Amino acid sequence: MEIIIGKHSGFCNGVRFTVEEATKALEEKKGIYCLGEIVHNERVIEDLEKKGMKTISSIEEAPNHSKVIIRAHGELKETYEKAKKKDIELLDLTCGKIKAIRIKIKNQLEDSFIIIMGKKNHPETLGVQSFSGKYSYILENQEDLSECKKKYEKSKKEKIYIVSQTTFNSEKFDQLTELVKQEFPGEIIVEKTICNATSDRQKETEELSKKVDLMLIVGGKKSSNTKELEVISEKNCKEVYLIQDVNDLKELKDWKKKTIGIMAGASTPEIVVKEIVEYLRG
Numbered sequence: 001m002e003i004i005i006g007k008h009s010g011f012c013n014g015v016r017f018t019v020e021e022a023t024k025a026l027e028e029k030k031g032i033y034c035l036g037e038i039v040h041n042e043r044v045i046e047d048l049e050k051k052g053m054k055t056i057s058s059i060e061e062a063p064n065h066s067k068v069i070i071r072a073h074g075e076l077k078e079t080y081e082k083a084k085k086k087d088i089e090l091l092d093l094t095c096g097k098i099k100a101i102r103i104k105i106k107n108q109l110e111d112s113f114i115i116i117m118g119k120k121n122h123p124e125t126l127g128v129q130s131f132s133g134k135y136s137y138i139l140e141n142q143e144d145l146s147e148c149k150k151k152y153e154k155s156k157k158e159k160i161y162i163v164s165q166t167t168f169n170s171e172k173f174d175q176l177t178e179l180v181k182q183e184f185p186g187e188i189i190v191e192k193t194i195c196n197a198t199s200d201r202q203k204e205t206e207e208l209s210k211k212v213d214l215m216l217i218v219g220g221k222k223s224s225n226t227k228e229l230e231v232i233s234e235k236n237c238k239e240v241y242l243i244q245d246v247n248d249l250k251e252l253k254d255w256k257k258k259t260i261g262i263m264a265g266a267s268t269p270e271i272v273v274k275e276i277v278e279y280l281r282g
């Protein structure tokens with residue numbers, strides 16, 4: 001058996017920063033709220049909740065004058081406004097790369113219709129769209145094109161400005177962008193804002209999944225970037241498993257003579273991969 005762990009496996013800088021900053025804040029003060037799951041990983045959430053973090057699903061649940069963490073995905077514009085009204089202190093850990101997308105959009109808002117390529121119900125895309133004014137659209141699939149075009153024509157904007165969810169599939173971004181270029185009139189500016197951490201991980205997953213017999217994708221089931229890794233691997237490798245941790249391996253059989261590739265999503269801590277490797281070797 002050979003095990004190959006992807007070099008780009010595990011926490012990205014944005015997630016590492018979020019977890020470190022939240023841990024520091026909890027050392028100084030217990031009872032800090034976090035709006036949504038801090039990262040899509042149960043182990044990380046449990047650890048921080050033991051240190052005094054409370055996960056809430058809306059800003060309305062946080063008491064007045066409390067402290068609330070905004071996680072790396074960022075939040076809706078109106079959440080910041082509501083927090084201000086309730087005198088809530090925000091520990092805004094929105095990843096710098098997502099803040100940068102908001103700034104790019106702000107500079108284009110006056111004369112552009114904004115298209116965000118990404119998942120429609122993802123907190124990051126919804127957050128970015130909330131800073132994009134009413135002339136914007138989240139384009140996830142080819143089927144959305146005609147609705148998007150109608151909205152664009154109604155906006156009477158001269159230009160189209162395209163950005164991406166930071167964890168969107170790179171190939172899909174290129175395909176959808178090509179279709180927009182073919183079907184939409186007017187000037188089109190494209191900013192492929194997929195994060196390097198994501199594109200490097202996706203590229204390496206593609207290469208790795210071509211040369212192994214079995215691919216283990218490690219991450220939370222709700223994690224968008226982890227799901228993408230599973231989709232990419234399935235194109236190249238017959239045996240692909242999306243697992244959260246070592247407990248999901250118990251069902252796995254006949255791996256001992258295989259070459260195994262391991263790639264962990266951006267919210268998976270190193271210790272989880274270490275335990276999996278120990279189990280496989282043991």
Ligand code: SF4
Binds near residue numbers: 072096098196198266
């Ligand atoms: S994947 Fe990139 S953009 Fe998203 S949190 Fe990590 S570093 Fe930031």
